[in-house]
Amino acid sequence: MGNWFKVIIIGGGATGTGILRDLALRGVDCLLLEKEDFATGTSGRFHGLLHSGARYAVKDPHSAEECIQENKILKQIAPGCVEDTGGLFVATGEDDLAYSEKWLEGCKNAGIEVQEISPQEALLEEPRLAKNIKKVYRVPDAAIDGFRLCAANVRSAEKKGAQARNYTEVIDIIKEGNKVKGVIAKDLVTGKEEEIYCDMIINAAGAWAGKIAAMAGVDVNIVPDKGVLVVFNHRFTKNVINRLRPPGDGDIFVPHGSVTIFGTTSRETTDPEDNGATKEDVLALLGEGRKLIPDLDEIRLIRAFAGVRPLYQPDGGGTGRNATRDFSLIDHEKEAGITGMVSVVGGKLTTFRLMANAVSDYVCTILKIPGESVTDQEPLVDDFCRLKPNSKKEFLCQCEQVTEDMLLEAVEGKKRISLSDVRRLTRLGMGPCQGTFCTFRAAGFYQKQKKLSVSQVNAMLEEHVQERWKGNHPVLWGGQAQEAEITRGVYLSLLNLDKLERCDGNV
Amino acid sequence: MSDNRKEMLDFCLKCSICHTQCPMVAKNPSYPGPKHLGPEAERLRLTGKNPSRDEQNKYLSYCLNCKRCDEACPHGVKPSVYNVKNKTSINNAGQESLRDWILAHNDWWGRIAGKMPGVSNFFLKNPFIKTGMSLLGIAPQRSFPAYKSKKLKIARDTKDKKAVYFRGCYARSNEPDIAQSVIKLLEYAGYQVEIAPLGCCGTPVISNGLMTEAKKIAEKNIQTLCQYVEKGYKIVSSCPSCTLTLKEEYDEFFDIPGSKKVSQSVWDIFELLLHDNVEFPGSNKKFSRVIYHVPCHLKAQGIGTPAANLIRKYVVNSLKVMDKYCCGISGTFGFKKEKYDLSMKIGNDLFEEIKKEPYSLVLTDCGTCKLQIEQGTGLHVIHPVVILAETIEK
Numbered sequence: 047m048g049n050w051f052k053v054i055i056i057g058g059g060a061t062g063t064g065i066l067r068d069l070a071l072r073g074v075d076c077l078l079l080e081k082e083d084f085a086t087g088t089s090g091r092f093h094g095l096l097h098s099g100a101r102y103a104v105k106d107p108h109s110a111e112e113c114i115q116e117n118k119i120l121k122q123i124a125p126g127c128v129e130d131t132g133g134l135f136v137a138t139g140e141d142d143l144a145y146s147e148k149w150l151e152g153c154k155n156a157g158i159e160v161q162e163i164s165p166q167e168a169l170l171e172e173p174r175l176a177k178n179i180k181k182v183y184r185v186p187d188a189a190i191d192g193f194r195l196c197a198a199n200v201r202s203a204e205k206k207g208a209q210a211r212n213y214t215e216v217i218d219i220i221k222e223g224n225k226v227k228g229v230i231a232k233d234l235v236t237g238k239e240e241e242i243y244c245d246m247i248i249n250a251a252g253a254w255a256g257k258i259a260a261m262a263g264v265d266v267n268i269v270p271d272k273g274v275l276v277v278f279n280h281r282f283t284k285n286v287i288n289r290l291r292p293p294g295d296g297d298i299f300v301p302h303g304s305v306t307i308f309g310t311t312s313r314e315t316t317d318p319e320d321n322g323a324t325k326e327d328v329l330a331l332l333g334e335g336r337k338l339i340p341d342l343d344e345i346r347l348i349r350a351f352a353g354v355r356p357l358y359q360p361d362g363g364g365t366g367r368n369a370t371r372d373f374s375l376i377d378h379e380k381e382a383g384i385t386g387m388v389s390v391v392g393g394k395l396t397t398f399r400l401m402a403n404a405v406s407d408y409v410c411t412i413l414k415i416p417g418e419s420v421t422d423q424e425p426l427v428d429d430f431c432r433l434k435p436n437s438k439k440e441f442l443c444q445c446e447q448v449t450e451d452m453l454l455e456a457v458e459g460k461k462r463i464s465l466s467d468v469r470r471l472t473r474l475g476m477g478p479c480q481g482t483f484c485t486f487r488a489a490g491f492y493q494k495q496k497k498l499s500v501s502q503v504n505a506m507l508e509e510h511v512q513e514r515w516k517g518n519h520p521v522l523w524g525g526q527a528q529e530a531e532i533t534r535g536v537y538l539s540l541l542n543l544d545k546l547e548r549c550d551g552n553v
Numbered sequence: 554m555s556d557n558r559k560e561m562l563d564f565c566l567k568c569s570i571c572h573t574q575c576p577m578v579a580k581n582p583s584y585p586g587p588k589h590l591g592p593e594a595e596r597l598r599l600t601g602k603n604p605s606r607d608e609q610n611k612y613l614s615y616c617l618n619c620k621r622c623d624e625a626c627p628h629g630v631k632p633s634v635y636n637v638k639n640k641t642s643i644n645n646a647g648q649e650s651l652r653d654w655i656l657a658h659n660d661w662w663g664r665i666a667g668k669m670p671g672v673s674n675f676f677l678k679n680p681f682i683k684t685g686m687s688l689l690g691i692a693p694q695r696s697f698p699a700y701k702s703k704k705l706k707i708a709r710d711t712k713d714k715k716a717v718y719f720r721g722c723y724a725r726s727n728e729p730d731i732a733q734s735v736i737k738l739l740e741y742a743g744y745q746v747e748i749a750p751l752g753c754c755g756t757p758v759i760s761n762g763l764m765t766e767a768k769k770i771a772e773k774n775i776q777t778l779c780q781y782v783e784k785g786y787k788i789v790s791s792c793p794s795c796t797l798t799l800k801e802e803y804d805e806f807f808d809i810p811g812s813k814k815v816s817q818s819v820w821d822i823f824e825l826l827l828h829d830n831v832e833f834p835g836s837n838k839k840f841s842r843v844i845y846h847v848p849c850h851l852k853a854q855g856i857g858t859p860a861a862n863l864i865r866k867y868v869v870n871s872l873k874v875m876d877k878y879c880c881g882i883s884g885t886f887g888f889k890k891e892k893y894d895l896s897m898k899i900g901n902d903l904f905e906e907i908k909k910e911p912y913s914l915v916l917t918d919c920g921t922c923k924l925q926i927e928q929g930t931g932l933h934v935i936h937p938v939v940i941l942a943e944t945i946e947k
Contacts, residue, residue: 279563281599304600346563435607444589445567447597478596479567528628529566 051077051209053409054229054244056216056258058082059089060192060395061373062250063199063210064402064421070208071424072410072417077208077242078200079231081215083467085196088252089395090470091321091353093275093309094302095286096120096128096190097396100135100160100183101293103152104145109372110156112397117186119399119422126428127195131301133187133286134168135160138337139178141291146181149290153185160185172283174339187286189302192395193470198428205427213462219247219261219387226262226386235462246409249389253318253356259389264382266389270318271355274327275309276521279346279478282306282339289338296334303473304446305348308335315354323350323520346525348478349517358391373401375408431455431471442491443484445477453488454495463492465510478525481514482533486541504546511537562635564628565592571622571632576879577615580898585612587622591632598639613640615892617883617899618760619849620797634805640762652690656885657761660753663700663726670700692893698924703729705748707736712745716825717781719749719799721792723920734942735791735822741945742831747786751777754795757885759802771803771812778818779811788819791938793851793919794884796821800854821851821918822938823859836867836944843869844912845937846903846926847876848919860918860937868940869914878903880917882925897929904929914940 053069055062058080066078080086099113121128137146153160161184168182169175200210211231218230220241228243249266251258259266281301289297300307311327328350335342358374373393378384388409393401403419410417431452439449456471457463465481465488468474474488475481485507493503511533518530537543571587572578578586585594594609616636623631655662666673676682677697687693716739724731732748739746755770778788778799790796799819803812820828845861858874865872881899886892907915907930915934917923923934 280596304597441589444593445596477593478563478565483567483569525563525566532566532568 049241050228050243051075052244052413052415053077053246053248054079054242055248055250056229057087057249057251057254058084058196058200058210058212059087059250059252060085060196060199060398061089061252061390061393061401061405062248063196063203064398065248065250065390065405066203066208066210067199067426068399068402068406068419068421069409070203070206071420072406072415073206074410074415075207076203077244078203078210079214079216079229080210080212081234083212083464083470084200084210085193085470087254087318088353088356089192089196089398091275091351092192092273092395093298093300094189094192094307095298095300095396096188097394098133098185098187099156099158099396100133100149100153100185100187101288101298103156103158104148104292106372107152107156109394109397110152110158112372112400113394114156114158114186116397116400117188120190120396121188123422123424124190124195124198124426124428126432127191127198127426129189129303131187131189131285133185133288134163134172135183135185135288135290136168136175136179136338137181137290138176139180140337141180141289143181145292146183146290150183158185172285172287174282174341175287176338176340181290183290184285185288187288189286189300190395191303194428195395195398195426197430197471198426201427201430202424216258216261219258221262221384224384226384245386245413247387248405248409249387250405252391253354255356255389255391257318259378262378262384262387264378264384264387264389266376266391267359268318268391269357269359270315270320271357272313272315272320272352273310273355274323274331274350274352275307276323276328276331276347277349277351277517278306278308279348279525280305282345287338294334296331297338299335299339304477306345312355318354318356321352321354322516323352325520325522327352328520346478347521348480348526348529350520351517356391373397373404375405377408442487443472443474443477445479445484446473446475448472448474448484448488450491453491457492457496463496463498463506465489465506466513469510475510475514479529480518480526480533481510482529482536485510485514486536501547504543507537507541508543508546511543561630562592562595565626565630566628568627570625570627571630574621574625576619576621576881576899577617581615581895584615585609587616587632587636590616591622591635592630595635595639610639610642614762615895616640617849617879617881617886619879619883620853621849621879624853624855631805637759637762638764638806640760641764642762649690652889653761653885654763655689656691656888657757657763659757659885660722663722664752666700667702667726670702673700687890690890691888692890694893695888696924696928698723698727698920700726701729702726703733705729705733705736707746707748708740710745712743714742714744715747715784715786716744716789717747717749717778717786719751719754719778719788719790719795719819721790721795721920722753724791725752727920728936731791731936731938734936734938735789737942737945738822738826738831738938739789742826742829744787747781749777749781749788754792754798755802756794756798759798759806760884760886764806768807768809771807772809774799775803775809775811775815778815782814782818786818787825788815789822789825790819791822791918791936793821793848793854794921797850797854821854821856821859823863824856826863827859833863833867833941833944835946838868838870840868840914840940841870842873842910842912843871843914843916844873844875844907844910846878846880846907846915846917846922847874848917848922849879851918852876860916863941864916864937867944873912875903875906878906880922880925880929882921884921887921887925896925900925900929907932916940
């Protein structure tokens with residue numbers, strides 16, 4: 047039956063796609079629905095850090111333990127998504143050394159391998175660090191690409207027969223009495239609505255989980271917590287650099303691909319879509335960052351963005367940094383007498399696989415599906431949209447080395463072409479020019495290859511230029527302000543973008 | 554600034570003006586160009602994971618180091634600096650690296666060959682030697698400069714103004730007439746002249762990526778020249794590449810005490826004559842229709858064209874100044890077998906320009922530009938010091 051699945055998963059972030067993979071590997075017939083593209087929510091808006099757990103060693107020991115286990119597993123099963131940079135915890139001149147004792151104890155209890163190195167040695171390895179550092183410890187932190195991870199989960203699941211539909215929004219939940227029977231899903235490309243039935247819905251909508259729960263008439267109290275991050279033009283440390291102090295704002299630098307991601311902040315918000323950063327956020331972050339990397343202002347910022355942590359508050363627990371990073375599985379039958387639906391909330395990207403594993407175990411028990419999770423053994427299908435050595439094709443995005451081949455691979459089987467979706471898979475437009483030169487090249491390339499109409503291409507151009515601009519404007523000084531003037535010259539003067547023929551469809 | 558070279562890559566705005574000025578991009582479309590090979594690739598080199606690294610490195614040896622990209626950048630990025638720095642990382646095949654090493658040491662060969670120029674010149678034209686060179690990867694079509702030795706005449710009198718002349722390899726081993734002309738001009742301008750007891754400035758060694766050796770050369774040169782500077786000497790050179798290296802490259806690539814002091818005392822011979830307002834009243838403009846090729850490394854010094862100014866004022870009736878083209882030889886580049894054709898192709902626009910009209914004289918300051926133009930046009934090329942020095946009455 048085309049419109050019946052054993053399980054429907056709502057939300058295409060790390061948790062949702064992780065559950066899809068877990069169930070698919072068990073042979074469960076399942077479908078994932080995502081209203082945008084995969085990893086457009088919190089899973090694509092974070093530090094890009096694969097935690098060792100050391101950050102949570104004092105306050106959240108259970109999370110720390112989970113992190114280190116998952117850290118080891120993901121390095122094994124997803125080498126294409128993880129770069130094993132290693133990490134350092136650094137106490138600066140103004141940090142309290144009493145904390146480092148508690149921290150060491152916490153790491154030991156969680157099973158996190160910590161090695162002390164002398165400040166001199168650390169400065170040789172990371173000459174950018176402040177000269178007044180007092181204590182330095184090495185931990186097994188790494189960098190992880192959230193976009194690639196979610197796409198890899200989807201690809202791994204699809205290989206086992208599962209389905210995942212992006213740009214498909216759940217607009218309502220079908221209930222019969224106290225039993226959830228399915229969803230009404232709207233294809234946002236065609237506008238078509240469809241009823242899809244299932245035995246079980248897993249609500250993995252992250253910051254949007256409260257909205258989905260409300261459709262079924264149940265309460266899931268999510269307190270969206272906004273974190274702002276900035277992106278520097280290049281890598282200036284080899285390791286992930288953490289400040290050795292109680293978790294606070296602006297204390298982690300992650301060398302991520304060709305850039306450095308630095309953050310973050312923690313501010314309560316009301317709207318899960320509140321993902322813009324402001325200049326004030328950025329300036330406050332830089333102020334903290336200088337304590338670790340004193341000459342931070344000399345390095346060009348190319349972007350700022352924000353993600354929303356979907357912190358779960360069952361009954362008025364802590365908020366912001368005090369809220370637990372543990373995840374919660376809510377069985378709505380137990381909570382509110384509604385059967386056929388569970389919600390999974392909280393947690394963090396590093397532990398997504400463990401969450402998926404736990405949720406899948408729980409759901410399979412209810413549905414009486416035998417078998418167990420093999421997601422910690424099975425490697426992810428994560429080798430796609432990459433630059434092949436000796437590729438002869440010209441780079442359409444020179445900053446990030448994206449070729450025509452990669453652009454074609456990125457839209458294989460897609461129902462619509464969006465440069466932002468392509469960007470998440472290939473890094474097109476993520477370099478210093480922020481899409482100034484690759485946006486029109488890629489649009490022209492797709493127009494030719496896929497025979498797109500002029501108004502479709504115009505819409506594609508506009509969407510990508512606007513999306514890049516959104517992240518640009520909070521950091522508009524120095525190099526990036528000058529770059530933005532070039533962008534303006536190219537798109538508004540030369541290409542007259544604001545007066546082009548519009549596409550009447552969506553986008 | 555802690556290490557401003559690293560930040561220089563942040564200044565690149567991707568405008569691609571450097572591409573429009575790169576002679577290699579113009580004639581070799583597969584060359585990634587200064588922007589990509591420079592700041593863009595440098596940013597990716599920091600990532601540790603860059604699958605196209607080897608391919609990029611292969612192209613580094615195609616950078617002419619003409620510095621036209623550095624001059625073009627509106628934002629202070631110097632792509633050529635990245636190329637030079639990263640050339641050390643190229644893993645050439647054994648034969649190529651032997652060939653590059655041989656070419657980079659033209660100073661040594663010049664010293665040896667200069668002792669018996671007749672024999673050396675005979676051998677350089679010998680077909681067996683040519684075949685041997687070709688096997689080593691040296692372009693057999695390339696005419697080598699003849700070696701010539703000459704005893705230089707230097708006045709022994711003491712004067713207040715003092716200059717130390719950095720001859721460079723070409724004026725020492727191949728065309729000592731240039732050196733004699735420079736000495737004559739400096740003495741005429743009132744200087745007590747001394748020849749620096751030094752060999753190569755290091756340019757060919759640097760452009761072949763032999764940076765460790767280049768640093769040793771730089772240290773020796775700076776140490777010696779520093780002593781002259783402290784005694785009040787001005788350092789003068791007639792070779793644009795030597796001048797540029799002494800003025801800028803040592804400072805750019807190496808951290809050697811005294812390099813600033815030296816670089817601030819270096820003068821191009823014409824730059825000094827103009828600065829001192831030296832006049833040549835006995836001259837007459839005996840040449841008309843003369844063309845002057847401005848070498849890339851003279852252009853890169855940012856001192857304009859002092860040779861052209863003086864030549865135009867005292868020696869030549871109508872002078873055409875060509876600063877648009879790179880001649881394509883780029884020191885040792887044009888001597889390499891696999892690069893010879895490309896080298897000639899790059900120079901072709903300049904050759905056509907020179908052949909277009911029946912010029913009575915072709916001038917240029919640089920020894921290898923001269924070789925290239927002679928090879929590409931069949932015309933004799935003269936260093937401007939030679940014709941200016943001729944105007945001085947004995």
